[in-house]
Amino acid sequence: MNIFLLLHVLILFIFPPLLLGIIGKTKAFFAGRIGPPLLQPYFDLYKLLHKASVYSVTTHWIFRAAPMISTAAILSAGILMPIANLRPPVQFGGDIILFVYLFALARFVIILAALDTGSSFEGMGASREATFGAFSEIAMFFNLTILALLSRKLSLSGIFLGGLSSSWVLVGPVLILVVVSFFLVLLVENSRIPIDDPDTHLELTMIHEVMVLDHSGVDLCYILYGNAVKLFLFSTMLVSIIFTFRSPDIFLNLVLFILEIVGLAILIGVVESTMARLRLNKVPYLLFSAFIFSIIGFIVILVRGH
Amino acid sequence: MLIFLILLPLLVAGTIFILPDQRSRKRMLVFTALLHSGCVFSFWMFKPSTSWNGFLGLDALGLLVLSVISVLFLMVSFYLMGYFKDESELSRKVFIGFLLCFLSFMTLVTVSRHFGLLLIGIEATTLSSVPLINFVKTRQSIEATWKFLMICLIGIALALLGTYFLAVAGLNNVQSLFIDKLIIHGKELTLPWLKMSVIFLLIGCGTKMGLAPMHTWLPDAHSQAPSPISALLSGCLLNCAFLSILRVAQVCHAAGQTPFFSSMLILLGIISMGVAFVFILGQEDYKRMFAYSSVEHMGILAIGLGLGPIGIYGALLHMINNAFTKGIAFLVTGNLYKQYHSKKVSEVRGVFFAYPITGIFLLAGFLAVSGVPPFGTFLSELIILYAALIGHHYVVVFFYCLFLALIFIGIADIILKMLQGRPVHESVSQGPKESWSMVMPILFLIVVVFILGFYIPPILNNVLQQGVGLLAG
């Protein structure tokens, strides 16, 4: 049991930046470039750790504390989530709510830090992020409710460690709705195209990037790392909904899991390469359709009486 | 026999579309109308048998509506001979062809014994009346046609949904949409589905009938269509829709849901009368005024239908009176339009001075439409009032009398201004006098409505009583 806990924590801590590398490579492939090496995010994090941070004189302790709080929150959410059929270190009934609110806490402190700088650019990014976060949280909650109703359990490990095993056969269409809705939520929460461009350098078109514009050095390292872990956790959740087959062999599970996550990262890269960014006032409609999908699934489940 | 009645106008329409000869078109129209009326007249003597597997059949209600349609169509076809003396040729081919199709489909509605067939008939009448309304392609007539088409098609779609609900209500027992079978097994119909079906059928067929608040297509369509077509729309099409509501009432009565249905009918009727009153006051277009008067009379029909056996008798009698009265009203407006070339009230003055015959007809039409004795409308409205009084529906009585009086004032104001004085332009009174064909039909209708005001022939009374029996047991 302890080995598996260690394995879970190790994967959680070490694997996420590789996802960013895979996405970068996919986008480069679509653009006809060779692109940065797969391990580039690790090198970036390492480089940032050695740099000094520069702080603006208008900021207070919030600005210095925010990166640490947000990364800590995201990592805490990570230890609630089962990875590759491995039991997470912490689990209790109702931890899905804690899971969502830990992400909300991370977003909250980053927004506060952005407002703390007193610059209008960061404020603009903060307001956008708050709006989209509000919409995406509703959709996420409804998705989680559907999953909880289907598996009759209120904890993440309960849902994803076997709770959904017969659901695809019984209520396939509903789960397809959940998957589509959740994929849209994933794109929003992690600031991917078509909502936000992680590579853009035009401040007026950024959402997430502009909020973290003023962070540097170790703080920036924390934030980048936190984003990678957040993406990893969302991908894990999505993959666990789609592929509910798990074998008793740990090694096989691990391999399957890594393959599925890599596949999802490639899919995100494809989506990013083939689509353009949506106009900012169209994003709420995208989120609203994610919400509608989950609502329809929710109603169908209610009607069926599961 | 019944199939022949339906197919005959269609066949004649087909030949009109194909044959290039134009002189005989009007004669073929009148000939078909005469043949049609002759057949219907024979039905009063000998009841025809049901045909086509029980889909077609004639009962008392159908006979009443069919006779009204037939007579009014005959009068309009006579009128058209004079009205069309100077229109272009090609459009006349389309016009007369679709006019005959219109007659055929209305006949189908009256003799249908199956709800689905009834709805198909009503939709077909809607579609075949579109070219008739759109005869003169001006901006406003296109607008009127579009509104008519959209609102009526949506109404029929809702009525179709209501029919499906009715089928569901009978799914465990009757498993059929034949009116006779539905009436026999009325008590077994599932109640929630039956109520929903009644609501949707009322909204859908009420749209075609012109009950407020679904009446919005009516003033536009009636004012923009040529006057004889307005007469047909008001006198025949609205009555066909009323017939479908009568069928729904039959099923409701058999299922014991009459109070539920009656309350909705009375509510819609009073709203219709109120809406008509609001829009008749100060109306600038005399055809629109008569169109709103149609809305008012449909409201009276709905109120009568919801007031028990006596009210139903009054409503059926009023249906006949109203149809002929609207025939008078709109054909007279046809005369007026030919003479004054304008639909505005302000430009029509001195009808008595310039065209005395039309003036007398207009006066008679106004009196008949407002329900002044000794015209038939007074008698039928009185019967409905009596039914409301003995049923202790005092609120209904109050609003009914109030709106009738106010509408009388409104129409009187407009028509009397038109009748008196001198024409605005001198050239108007030098225009051609009315031809025979534009006078005789109106005169005939006035005489009929006048007679019905104090004498109901026993044979008519018999059929009316049968109709009441079908609806109220």
Added chain:
Amino acid sequence: MNVWLDAALISVIILGLFIVASTRLATMIQIFSVQSVILGCVPLLMYAKDLEFFIIIISLAAVVLRGFIMPNFLFWAIRHVSVRSEASPFIGLGTTLLLSGVSIVGSFLLASRLVFPVAISSDLVVPSSFSLIIMGFILIVGRTKAISQVIGYLLLENGIFLFAILLLKKMPLLVEMGILLDLFIATVVMGIVVNNISEEFNNMDTVELSTLKD
């Protein structure tokens, strides 16, 4: 609980949502055509156990008529008039989506109250038909372009057809075919009137059709 039938019905609702949310006319017609094809397959899915010949005929007729002939006719109409999109609808996108969402929830609520007398293979049919009907209404009321209103009417008829599939075994063929035929003729007539509108008014904005007022 037929999974394919459920998937078809849910996709029909979602496609209806896409139609309501879209403003480009070509997109609306294409999605409508896809939805009609799926809808045409629903009778086959529903009565897969005891297929009869006339059910196959009705499915085929629905697919061909609603899925190919009518959209082609609508494409001809918009090409003829060269209108591309709905520039200024009465109800904005957000309100439309909100109303559609509320209508879908409302349909499910209403359908759960109404007990169907006979056992049916999927309890999603009645709610999805109601939601399609209400979404058709939203389109008719909320749009200014005449073609959008025609598409809304067709969506309404799709919803009614979906409800009628439940009664397919008991109601005779006559009425079903009659409805499909009427629909076809109605579309043709509407198309002709739309062309009249466009010729006379030089655009298809029904906002212009408001001169007849009291």
